[in-house]
Amino acid sequence: MSDRTYRVTEIVGTSPESVEAAIRNGVRRAHATLRHLDWFEVLHVRGQLDEGEVAHFQVTLKVGFRLEDPE
Amino acid sequence: MSDRTYRVTEIVGTSPESVEAAIRNGVRRAHATLRHLDWFEVLHVRGQLDEGEVAHFQVTLKVGFRLEDPE
Amino acid sequence: MSDRTYRVTEIVGTSPESVEAAIRNGVRRAHATLRHLDWFEVLHVRGQLDEGEVAHFQVTLKVGFRLEDPE
């Protein structure tokens, strides 16, 4: 078995509901264009406020995925 | 339009239920005395434990708000 | 009253559901072998991905507990 290499990309997922929903939204969107997503790590949790309420949670993530062997 | 200035204040919101509820509690309390709250950022998530259960989530936040133009 | 000393240990709690559930799972497991658990602090929120979905949240925690006086 060859030695695997992974790439790590940074995304910001958003949701008006919760930190977990923002993570899941961001990961699903990344999954639409990247194969072999393997792990994530939360870098920042931020959000926009409106009239004293949280309008959106904005969760910055590092997402790691395995690179396929070049041919 | 003049160049806006914002101030950032640090608060700790608490809740026995969830990280999001602690954020919302802290932001609502800040909203009672500060106008133009615009964004927040989570600095730390901590909590008190009691008999192996989480008694309170304590979420430290930076909260940013726009300063009004001085007259 | 004597001056208390605390010890801090690092654990990783996991859950397929939420950050809070991962914290609670980790703390309950620690409670099974450590007495006087007093507080926790979140160090990292990470997770495993599977087919674009979060398989597990993995929350790294510092957990503090009071040391009993040596006899």
Added chain:
Amino acid sequence: MSDRTYRVTEIVGTSPESVEAAIRNGVRRAHATLRHLDWFEVLHVRGQLDEGEVAHFQVTLKVGFRLEDPE
């Protein structure tokens, strides 16, 4: 002479032109309501982009000022 105490507040100054202009705008606004401003430190330099150009520099600053002796 008594031992002085200082307070540190965090602001975000903005300008479409430069980092220095954003710092100066933020400090002047702070000066409108706070006396004895003594020093600043840059925490972050960020900005908004519009059509590939910098719309605003946003410079987050800590600003220190001397507290007067309470009477």
Added chain:
Amino acid sequence: MSDRTYRVTEIVGTSPESVEAAIRNGVRRAHATLRHLDWFEVLHVRGQLDEGEVAHFQVTLKVGFRLEDPE
């Protein structure tokens, strides 16, 4: 019992004598205008030098205090 919210403010206490005296001076000055001071955390220990001696210890602190419920 309602969910408490705390605010965190940053001060710099000074003393020609020791780190502890600088902390105590800063906290006492903060106590003159803020109620319900609850905890502190040291961020930096700095100082001014004069002829190879420490002229002042300057200790930057975060100080947390409980916000009263708004009426």
Added chain:
Amino acid sequence: MSDRTYRVTEIVGTSPESVEAAIRNGVRRAHATLRHLDWFEVLHVRGQLDEGEVAHFQVTLKVGFRLEDPE
């Protein structure tokens, strides 16, 4: 409205003249291949020296842009 996702990429802009020119050069180059650039954040300011003068400012930036909805 769907929940937006953003991607964050890291670039280094350079200029012999100023920090701002290095930021603008980097952002313009990114704009040539990426749509919907929304914000930037400075990570590092470095530079090359030649005979005691600054030959180039090298400013490392994170640049955020909105991802379009996958079809």
Added chain:
Amino acid sequence: MSDRTYRVTEIVGTSPESVEAAIRNGVRRAHATLRHLDWFEVLHVRGQLDEGEVAHFQVTLKVGFRLEDPE
């Protein structure tokens, strides 16, 4: 001579008097149950406040000790 291995544990020592007393209290308590304590490093200096006075200094330490060779 074999290659030594050390373990590092984290404790919080407390004292109403000084940072040094909190360090010494924590180290003595650790010494009651751990052999071969070799060094410490201060991670945080915090404390509890009561009526504008420092009730306790709480000093978080990493403490290193040599592991004995397994038999």
Added chain:
Amino acid sequence: MSDRTYRVTEIVGTSPESVEAAIRNGVRRAHATLRHLDWFEVLHVRGQLDEGEVAHFQVTLKVGFRLEDPE
């Protein structure tokens, strides 16, 4: 000569043998799809353990490469 812009991407190289082999494996894989690789920086050195032995070194790298001028 125009002002160059660089992009920085994050990868994880792996090897059962050494930190250097993990770096070299990761860089070679990146070289298969990216031109003008110029420098790297190590962010983390981690690894998987199996029966008390290191199964794989996993070295997280930032890798910088020059962007070609857009036409």
Added chain:
Amino acid sequence: MSDRTYRVTEIVGTSPESVEAAIRNGVRRAHATLRHLDWFEVLHVRGQLDEGEVAHFQVTLKVGFRLEDPE
């Protein structure tokens, strides 16, 4: 399958030869008393010098291991 919990302990492995040998020495020693070692992460690489040569590499590691279910 129940939700697993891991513990993370900090050790310092040493070797006169290389960083990798120091990691392996530390991990083997930990394996003598801890079961289910799963991963490590390097925190610091330090060393002692003697007459301009490296006498020992000292590598500080976090080592993670799975906790067994309590009975």
Added chain:
Amino acid sequence: MSDRTYRVTEIVGTSPESVEAAIRNGVRRAHATLRHLDWFEVLHVRGQLDEGEVAHFQVTLKVGFRLEDPE
């Protein structure tokens, strides 16, 4: 060609005008006594304030220079 070694020294350059001027002033002063200056990196941007205006920018730099081979 032998393997080069560099030394890194820390300086603070100042200017009433701009961050870039403070960098250039500091680097020129270092150039008066150090040969082979090669690169710099900004660590902190601070400044003194006077009547709500920036009196001096103070930019803390790491400056790297190549060491000549010892004879």
Added chain:
Amino acid sequence: MSDRTYRVTEIVGTSPESVEAAIRNGVRRAHATLRHLDWFEVLHVRGQLDEGEVAHFQVTLKVGFRLEDPE
């Protein structure tokens, strides 16, 4: 008045008695060979342990001093 430049050097002061004594010992020694010492900042507080007691406090300091104008 010309724009001043400062240099920052790193030292470790030691004392068996206190953090402040270690700072003062280190600063006095630096003063024996460096002119115009102006400020210090504490980076780390560490120490050696012997039989459960603190043998030495080791305080790592940055010390800043003004460079004289070159002639």
Added chain:
Amino acid sequence: MSDRTYRVTEIVGTSPESVEAAIRNGVRRAHATLRHLDWFEVLHVRGQLDEGEVAHFQVTLKVGFRLEDPE
């Protein structure tokens, strides 16, 4: 015995072969002009790339050495 003071200097050692060789090259060069070198700590591991291969490892080190008593 008097209280010792140490100085810490920052160097970058390089080698085309390995991290350890870069450390050793840097330390030997420092040893040519500095007496009483006592310890080192790795700050960064970087390198130059050429055609997808590592041309040089560049290891930034802090190196500590004991200052002799002034006469």
